[in-house]
Amino acid sequence: MIICKSLSQDARRMALRFVLFIGIVSLFGDVTYEGARGVIGPYLGILGASAIVIGGLTGTAEFIGYALRIASGAITDKLKNPWIAIYLGYTLNLVAVPLLSIAGRWETAAVLVLLERIGKAIRTPGRDAMISEATSSIGRGMGFGIHEALDQIGAVAGPIFVSVAMYISGDYRIGFALLAIPAMISLMFLEVSRRSFPKERISINKSSASYSKITISQRFKAYLLFVFLSSAGLIGFQLLSYHLKNESIVPDYLLPLLYGLAMGVDAIAALGIGKAYDKYGLRVLGIIPLLIIPIIPLTLLSTIIGIIIAVVFWGIVIGMQETVLRAAVPEFSAPSSIGFTYGLLNATYGMSLMMGGFIMGLLYEYSFQLLAIYAVAMELLSLGIFLTGLAHKK
Secondary structure: OHHHHHHHHHHHHHHHHHHHHHHHHHHHHHHHHHHHHHHHHHHHHHOOOOHHHHHHHHHHHHHHHHHHHHHHHHHHHHOOOOHHHHHHHHHHHHHOOHHHHHOOOHHHHHHHHHHHHHHHHHHHHHHHHHHHHHOOOOOHHHHHHHHHHHHHHHHHHHHHHHHHHHHHHOOHHHHHHHOHHHHHHHHHHHHHHHHHOOHHHOOOOOOHHHHOOOOOOHHHHHHHHHHHHHHHOOOOHHHHHHHHHHOOOOOHHHHHHHHHHHHHHHHHHHHHHHHHHHHHHHHHHHHHHHHHOOHHHHHHOOOHHHHHHHHHHHHHHHHHHHHHHHHOHHHOOOHHHHHHHHHHHHHHHHHHHHHHHHHHHHHHHHOHHHHHHHHHHHHHHHHHHHHHHOOOOO
């Protein structure tokens, strides 16, 4: 009994060690690409892109990045060494960002935005599957919550870093170029993470027979539909920041700080949300549409207070999506097909972001009020799916 307790403690310690190291990878990775994401919209606008192009491009980039995760997830399930995909994805994901500093046209910047998302698509299913496997001894909600909290520390630091660079230099390009530094640090810690993975916990890909018998339950279909509808009604920060710049509500150098605020809220919320999921399960999802509904109406007020509250709500929603949506996947999947299931979830999420990005970009050209009506309608539909298909216990 004492031996079992010691083994359990060792398993928890190794799981926490791995989560911390892979969290540091994500921390510096987020300094890199989240530092850029807060100003991508205005930067594309400076290079000549319209609101429709910005909304459509960012939505398409997210869709491609998430849709590819079906293929990359399935490949990860079959790979004897998932770290191959993880290394390849992180390299592409991180290198594309500093190259934005030399983009002379919005079309060139668009290609780099797409490449960054493709890199994330390649590495995420394998990484999430390994976090899920490694953290089964400490609670997956807690494991993903810790990872998300570290991830979002970088997501706060990145926008602050870019904001300071822009304030001092007055140049978007300088901010992008300096992001090469955290990109290199992230890649260095990736090797440390690989070495710290608790190898005796690897059960991924052990049962190829069950992989061929993947089934999608009615509950999982409801889950995917909820994800699609609720995400389609969430405005992307690129379009939101474009609006703030277009209406001259805040100066340019403060835009990344607003994004940093959202990421800070995300980081703080992640641990509490992870614990709530471990206790209450999928029922915590009902909070998501309730938080999204007021975001655009608050933005319409065009006041600093309204904008700040909207950004805080946006950050909480992102924290819930990054924590709960990922932690819930093992409820719907066998271990042998978990990479594919993560890919299916992410593809649904990406398709939603693409549709939402195009529609919101189009509506923005006509009326921000119409955009608000569309967003509220999507959230009410998602709330109906939640109440009828997910709120009750399994």
